[in-house]
Amino acid sequence: MATIEHVTAGGVSFGLTDEQKALRDLAHDFAEREIRPKEREYDEGSIHPADVIAKAHELGLMNVHIPEAYGGLELGAFEGMLVGEELCWGCSGIGTAIAANGLGHGPVIIAGTEEQKREWLPPLVDRALLTSFALTEPNAGSDVSGIQTTAVRDGDEYIVNGSKMFITNAGHAAWFTVFASTNKSQGHRGLSAFVVPVDLNGVVVDKHLDKMGQRSTDTSSLSFTDVRVPAANRLGEEGEGFKIAMKTLDFTRPGTAIGAVGVARAAFEYAAQYSKERVQFGMPIAMNQGINFLIADMATKIEASRLLCWQAAWMIDQGMRATLQSSYAKRFAADTCMEVTTDAVQVFGGYGYMKEYPVEKLMRDAKLYQIYEGTSQIQRLVIARELLMPRD
Numbered sequence: 001m002a003t004i005e006h007v008t009a010g011g012v013s014f015g016l017t018d019e020q021k022a023l024r025d026l027a028h029d030f031a032e033r034e035i036r037p038k039e040r041e042y043d044e045g046s047i048h049p050a051d052v053i054a055k056a057h058e059l060g061l062m063n064v065h066i067p068e069a070y071g072g073l074e075l076g077a078f079e080g081m082l083v084g085e086e087l088c089w090g091c092s093g094i095g096t097a098i099a100a101n102g103l104g105h106g107p108v109i110i111a112g113t114e115e116q117k118r119e120w121l122p123p124l125v126d127r128a129l130l131t132s133f134a135l136t137e138p139n140a141g142s143d144v145s146g147i148q149t150t151a152v153r154d155g156d157e158y159i160v161n162g163s164k165m166f167i168t169n170a171g172h173a174a175w176f177t178v179f180a181s182t183n184k185s186q187g188h189r190g191l192s193a194f195v196v197p198v199d200l201n202g203v204v205v206d207k208h209l210d211k212m213g214q215r216s217t218d219t220s221s222l223s224f225t226d227v228r229v230p231a232a233n234r235l236g237e238e239g240e241g242f243k244i245a246m247k248t249l250d251f252t253r254p255g256t257a258i259g260a261v262g263v264a265r266a267a268f269e270y271a272a273q274y275s276k277e278r279v280q281f282g283m284p285i286a287m288n289q290g291i292n293f294l295i296a297d298m299a300t301k302i303e304a305s306r307l308l309c310w311q312a313a314w315m316i317d318q319g320m321r322a323t324l325q326s327s328y329a330k331r332f333a334a335d336t337c338m339e340v341t342t343d344a345v346q347v348f349g350g351y352g353y354m355k356e357y358p359v360e361k362l363m364r365d366a367k368l369y370q371i372y373e374g375t376s377q378i379q380r381l382v383i384a385r386e387l388l389m390p391r392d
């Protein structure tokens, strides 16, 4: 499917530089050679893709935003778009396992002190270590201010108690960014963020959760029982946890949304190809307007989704606040992905519903985009608030 390149309008350039094209081609090639051949087996077995993660890390396709000062590539949010779309075009289960590391260590980049960045970021460059963003709880999903995990100060430590739910890569993570309440009476203003290594006493990875789609990304629940976390591991001041979480999500939501574009593009490609091969009533079904209008709508919505992702990433790279644009991208790309993959199954008809064909997996994988990193309803809530009650 053609993508926009070298198009300029109103002073905004959509052209990719040679370096950006090379990065996209590297990621595409990696997805084709290393991810696609494994996607089915890893999906069926819900297998953690440690081998693929290690190779992505070696090639520089992981942790791409870590600043150069800490050994990283310091790629912009826009470059992240080019990598993310290709990896998830390969398989969003494997792609998410790679990309979610950015969510895990994002709060350190955003809110860490110089010392904290020196401690936590270089090891991620040296080795394919995983990190997790431990925000969601059994009773606090969309409502972040309802977090019940507590962190009580005791000298130069905090004692952390509570549990976390649906945590990406938690079963394989070296450390977690944990959001906990340091002052219950303050609601969202009482939340704080901590780096919690998995080997501290009292940290237990409870359960690998069995999911509908994106099955090769590990999703686990966690619990903390009297875990003594050094106060030096607190990111930002006490009470700044909520805003650190929101700023992290502003940055990562377009990165997740572009994964949905990759999945939708894969579904589109399979459906377009199949529609040209499948003959019914003496002609390829692509000749039928009922099908070719579907194909046209799929392509249009994918293109629009990509543009929204690119816009949000561009704003982030300009240092602008992109809360609204990140939610536009996440909402539209996630819903588009669900629609496009559902339509791809429709184009394949009975075959599309069979596991033997690739589109049923894509439809299962798509659903998660409407749920994680803020449901499509939460994105609408953010969009409406940003439009009707804007903050500066």
Ligand code: COS
Binding pocket: 133, 135, 136, 141, 142, 143, 144, 145, 188, 189, 242, 243, 246, 247, 249, 250, 323, 372, 373, 374, 375, 378, 381, 382, 391
């Ligand atoms: N950047 C900086 N600050 C932000 C912000 C952002 N994007 N969004 C909100 N804030 C600030 C607000 O300005 C407000 O500040 P004050 O305390 O100074 O007034 C504070 O944070 C609380 O904001 P708000 O009143 O909007 O909070 P709500 O409790 O109403 O929740 C939503 C806001 C729903 C947007 C938030 O809880 C959310 O994003 N939920 C979904 C969480 C999610 O994505 N979960 C998935 C798990 S991560 S894989």
